Amino acid sequence: MSSLTTSQQQALAENVWLHFFQMGHLSSLGARPTVLVRGAGSRVWDQEGNEYLDGLSGLFTVNAGYGRHEITAAMAAQLDAIAYVSPFSFPSLPMIELSAKLAALAPTGPRSRVFLTTGGSDAVEAALKIAKAYQRRRGFAERTKVIARRSAYHGTSMGALSVNGVTSIRNGFGPLVPGARHVPLPYRYRCDFCGGGCADDTCALRYAAEVERLIEFEGPETIAAIILEPVQNSGGAIVTPPAYLRRVRELCDAHGILLISDEVICGFGRVGGWFGAQEMGVSPDIVTCAKALTSGYAPLGAAIVRGTIADAFVSERDADKLMHGITFGGHPAACAAALANLQILEQEALGERSRTMGDYMQRELRAALGDHPNVGEVRGMGLFMAVELVRDRGTRESLAEERLMGWLSEQLKRRGLICRADDRLEPVIQLAPPLVITREEADRCVAIVADAVHALGRKLGTAPVMVALPAAEPLAVAAD
Numbered sequence: 001m002s003s004l005t006t007s008q009q010q011a012l013a014e015n016v017w018l019h020f021f022q023m024g025h026l027s028s029l030g031a032r033p034t035v036l037v038r039g040a041g042s043r044v045w046d047q048e049g050n051e052y053l054d055g056l057s058g059l060f061t062v063n064a065g066y067g068r069h070e071i072t073a074a075m076a077a078q079l080d081a082i083a084y085v086s087p088f089s090f091p092s093l094p095m096i097e098l099s100a101k102l103a104a105l106a107p108t109g110p111r112s113r114v115f116l117t118t119g120g121s122d123a124v125e126a127a128l129k130i131a132k133a134y135q136r137r138r139g140f141a142e143r144t145k146v147i148a149r150r151s152a153y154h155g156t157s158m159g160a161l162s163v164n165g166v167t168s169i170r171n172g173f174g175p176l177v178p179g180a181r182h183v184p185l186p187y188r189y190r191c192d193f194c195g196g197g198c199a200d201d202t203c204a205l206r207y208a209a210e211v212e213r214l215i216e217f218e219g220p221e222t223i224a225a226i227i228l229e230p231v232q233n234s235g236g237a238i239v240t241p242p243a244y245l246r247r248v249r250e251l252c253d254a255h256g257i258l259l260i261s262d263e264v265i266c267g268f269g270r271v272g273g274w275f276g277a278q279e280m281g282v283s284p285d286i287v288t289c290a291k292a293l294t295s296g297y298a299p300l301g302a303a304i305v306r307g308t309i310a311d312a313f314v315s316e317r318d319a320d321k322l323m324h325g326i327t328f329g330g331h332p333a334a335c336a337a338a339l340a341n342l343q344i345l346e347q348e349a350l351g352e353r354s355r356t357m358g359d360y361m362q363r364e365l366r367a368a369l370g371d372h373p374n375v376g377e378v379r380g381m382g383l384f385m386a387v388e389l390v391r392d393r394g395t396r397e398s399l400a401e402e403r404l405m406g407w408l409s410e411q412l413k414r415r416g417l418i419c420r421a422d423d424r425l426e427p428v429i430q431l432a433p434p435l436v437i438t439r440e441e442a443d444r445c446v447a448i449v450a451d452a453v454h455a456l457g458r459k460l461g462t463a464p465v466m467v468a469l470p471a472a473e474p475l476a477v478a479a480d
């Protein structure tokens with residue numbers, strides 16, 4: 001029996017519309033959804049009292065962990081003072097402070113200007129518009145194309161969707177915004193050039209040469225920007241080789257193209273430092289961020305723009321301004337949440353913690369699963385990790401089973417871990433716990449992943465081994 005009331009059950013069946021979710025699975029009155037009602041640190045509880053480790057930080061979002069009263073108190077104080085300030089007309093105090101803080105942290109330099117949005121898609125949307133408008137102002141009205149990478153996810157609004165490299169998400173909504181072009185993704189495990197493994201930077205530079213070839217083919221005078229993630233989520237924590245990123249930066253400089261680093265997931269300690277591009281020694285022209293900017297306590301995103309680019313929109317002439325805006329962009333309570341959140345990340349050195357815990361978890365995952373026949377690779381950067389699943393470890397043959405990811409997600413959840421089994425590219429288990437995860441929770445997380453992968457092996461008939469879960473702090477796991 002579900003603990004929802006009959007009218008809540010009815011509303012779920014008829015009125016609720018989750019995102020990227022087949023609501024048909026919840027539309028019978030007997031459906032038993034997991035309704036999360038409480039969180040503390042890295043753990044969440046559902047309405048029936050079952051406890052889970054949150055192995056995905058909500059959706060790569062709750063970096064500072066759940067139950068942070070510093071953040072909720074800052075939001076309440078701001079809402080009590082003034083609930084709303086129009087970003088079309090007035091700066092709010094938290095907006096001023098947050099813009100200064102982001103400019104100080106971002107790899108776009110201290111004179112960056114910060115365009116605040118409500119989330120990631122509209123941060124990407126703003127970045128693309130700024131890039132195109134900037135090129136036009138420099139006298140390059142023909143520069144309207146944007147290069148992105150195949151299989152990358154950059155959001156769902158029409159501009160962001162158009163540069164999206166996930167075909168199944170992009171298709172079905174055409175006509176899309178014209179001008180998006182896609183290059184192959186440097187994907188070390190399944191490298192197109194060496195077959196996989198890439199001993200050094202040779203393949204990375206060959207992938208960068210693909211970008212160069214596309215620029216030449218299209219004509220540099222038609223290209224406004226290149227957008228990419230330092231560590232790409234879609235496909236499972238695929239780390240961009242720094243040599244590739246540096247070469248792409250050089251190509252952008254040589255051809256007057258803007259480099260947009262989409263750090264909607266990578267930002268705010270997820271991969272170690274404040275931003276992924278910084279960690280790789282590259283300075284982009286625009287950084288897009290959202291999610292952990294507030295650790296999920298409020299919706300907020302930003303396009304952080306290098307000062308020399310933003311200057312093109314700043315003058316005494318009204319006609320020079322950027323013709324773009326969002327009613328809730330930079331909402332004062334969201335900015336207050338972000339400031340309190342950034343203070344926590346800084347004071348508790350959670351970026352550094354992400355680095356050390358990420359290294360530890362990757363090591364432990366390799367120790368537990370390194371020779372499992374269905375595990376191709378454990379990879380990632382900081383607490384942004386993935387386990388790629390294969391049919392055969394030796395041949396790297398893909399595991400292309402219908403509905404396997406749903407089954408695997410359920411296996412993980414039954415064992416007390418919420419995380420994502422995803423097969424937008426190859427099947428992967430994605431892991432990105434809150435940066436406050438304890439050593440015991442990390443061990444528990446690894447043990448559950450290992451146990452679920454062994455269950456997968458048994459299902460596929462490849463691995464009969466059982467793994468005992470460590471008897472850590474009790475996690476009240478759903479019975480079935």
Ligand SMILES: Cc1ncc(COP(=O)(O)O)c(C=O)c1O
Pocket residue numbers: 119120121122124153154155156229233262263264265290291
């Ligand atoms: C890299 C990247 N860019 C953009 C987005 C879109 O962000 P939002 O869902 O907040 O619109 C996402 C969302 O997951 C993302 O991962």
